[in-house]
Amino acid sequence: xxxxxxxxxxxxxxxxxxxxxxxxxxxxxxxxxxxxxxxxxxxxxxxxxxxxxxxxxxxxxxxxxxxxxxxxxxxxxxxxxxxxxxxxxxxxxxxxxxxxxxxxxxxxxxxxxxxxxxxxxxxxxxxxxxxxxxxxxxxxxxxxxxxxxxxxxxxxxxxxxxxxxxxxxxxxxxxxxxxxxxxxxxxxxxxxxxxxxxxxxxxxxxxxxxxxx
Ligand SMILES: Nc1ncnc2c1ncn2[C@@H]1O[C@H](COP(=O)(O)OP(=O)(O)OP(=O)(O)O)[C@@H](O)[C@H]1O
Ligand SMILES: O=C(O)c1ccc[n+]([C@@H]2O[C@H](COP(=O)([O-])O)[C@@H](O)[C@H]2O)c1
Numbered sequence: 026x027x028x029x030x031x032x033x034x035x036x037x038x039x040x041x042x043x044x045x046x047x048x049x050x051x052x053x054x055x056x057x058x059x060x061x062x063x064x065x066x067x068x069x070x071x072x073x074x075x076x077x078x079x080x081x082x083x084x085x086x087x088x089x090x091x092x093x094x095x096x097x098x099x100x101x102x103x104x105x106x107x108x109x110x111x112x113x114x115x116x117x118x119x120x121x122x123x124x125x126x127x128x129x130x131x132x133x134x135x136x137x138x139x140x141x142x143x144x145x146x147x148x149x150x151x152x153x154x155x156x157x158x159x160x161x162x163x164x165x166x167x168x169x170x171x172x173x174x175x176x177x178x179x180x181x182x183x184x185x186x187x188x189x190x191x192x193x194x195x196x197x198x199x200x201x202x203x204x205x206x207x208x209x210x211x212x213x214x215x216x217x218x219x220x221x222x223x224x225x226x227x228x229x230x231x232x233x234x235x236x237x238x
Pocket of ligand 1: 131
């Protein structure tokens with residue numbers, strides 16, 4: 026199976042997560058996509074809402090979308106949600122499957138600051154989606170890494186030859202200028218961001234009275 030994984034803080038989950046994941050699923054003919062809320066975000070402040078609340082919102086979305094599943098592997102770990110640790114575990118759980126870790130351009134540009142980032146390629150492919158406001162400059166070090174690991178590269182990385190992982194797939198998705206920060210700010214000001222979230226997420230936020238000032 027070809028399995029996509031979108032990791033995130035999902036505080037809250039929005040269409041800027043969901044639509045790119047759907048478009049990547051289609052573009053790369055993935056069999057399913059796992060949406061994976063982190064527990065202790067490595068590079069962000071701990072959210073004000075609980076991991077259980079973020080998990081519930083992601084689970085609600087998965088229930089409504091074909092081919093999407095909640096992955097709670099990071100929620101169950103009480104250490105920083107380093108992706109390399111997670112991918113190593115998922116690689117053991119799915120030894121015969123091909124894993125595709127999906128991220129927006131903001132994450133990709135900062136990838137060299139991730140814990141043991143080079144080992145990510147030992148366990149999965151990386152899929153990069155554009156995100157408004159984030160452009161990979163031709164002189165950026167990640168550009169060279171992208172070129173060397175892209176599917177058309179003449180020299181396939183060793184990890185690809187051994188285990189079918191380690192490539193980078195840039196996927197063109199419909200640009201959406203949406204962020205969780207923007208949604209939290211709108212809700213705190215009493216604005217209801219109807220077009221940015223799935224209705225089921227908005228219902229949960231309102232029932233639980235989340236993100237109020
Ligand atoms: N609008 C978007 N377009 C493309 N990718 C996105 C978008 N929003 C989030 N992502 C990607 O989804 C993943 C998880 O993002 P995250 O849950 O941190 O959302 P966020 O909106 O960036 O949150 P915050 O505003 O709180 O920083 C990251 O890889 C990020 O790049
Ligand atoms: O492994 C790391 O060092 C690392 C650093 C920053 C982010 N991540 C992961 O990248 C995903 C998106 O992160 P974020 O902070 O944009 O929500 C999420 O799964 C995080 O756990 C991972």
